[in-house]
Amino acid sequence: MAEKVMHLMRRGAITCAEDTTIQEVAQIMVVNSIRYCVVINGRNEVQGIISARSILKAYGRNLNATRAKDILLPYTVTITPSSSLNEAVELMSRKRIEHLIVVSDRPGSKAILGLLHAEDIVNRMAIA
């Protein structure tokens, strides 16, 4: 049986609100040792993702005046738990992203279920 995203994804994600300051987003990332932060709105729908590189866009600006919504990468690339792992990996390497947001299978849903990390795929390849 072909492996699916659900077998390797990590459930849950670390999130922040749209109006969180960049200073706080950076602190969330450092304290949790993560390289991304998912931005959600009041209804828990995914708005986008902030990566370590997108934080650099705010370098030199006032970090307490810049908000998450100003620098987030809009939510475009997502997969569902039942997508095949090969498809997900292909998407990651084509778009050169290390984290894929996993959303619910329900049509039109933007509810976040978890993330697929490049790290876990490398780990799988190392022990295979």
Added chain:
Amino acid sequence: MVRICDIMHKGVIFCYPDDHIRDVARMMIENQFRSVVVVHESGEVWGLISMIDIIRFHGMNLENIIAEDVMRPYQISVDPQWPLEKAVELMKRRKIEHLIIIDPHAGPKRPIGILTSFDIVRFMSRIETGQYQQMLKMPREESEDPSR
């Protein structure tokens, strides 16, 4: 002024061009690094392997794949004395996450450190290394103490 050498990782995790891809992947996981520098026998930087470069080979037969097949050539030369702004500018322009720092005094293309986008995020968050355990602990201590 903050210089690159103030916040970079001193030393690099490296492999040789003929190392097996599986060993490189293992090296990454064990050291919790997201990139491995490929160094020629003479000690010069040849390329960089990131996680994205490795997952391209997912699902393939890895037996005959070596670091040289996976790596991307690395041409940028970054001096440890540069101001941090210059590194940020370079990362933004080239859309890269890792900069290999080359020491001009150690000889041509000798890597002495690595600067990642996460190091810059850590610098921007203004949390010193080692301070975050304390930050995490504080609310937990309060809730564990019922007398308060």
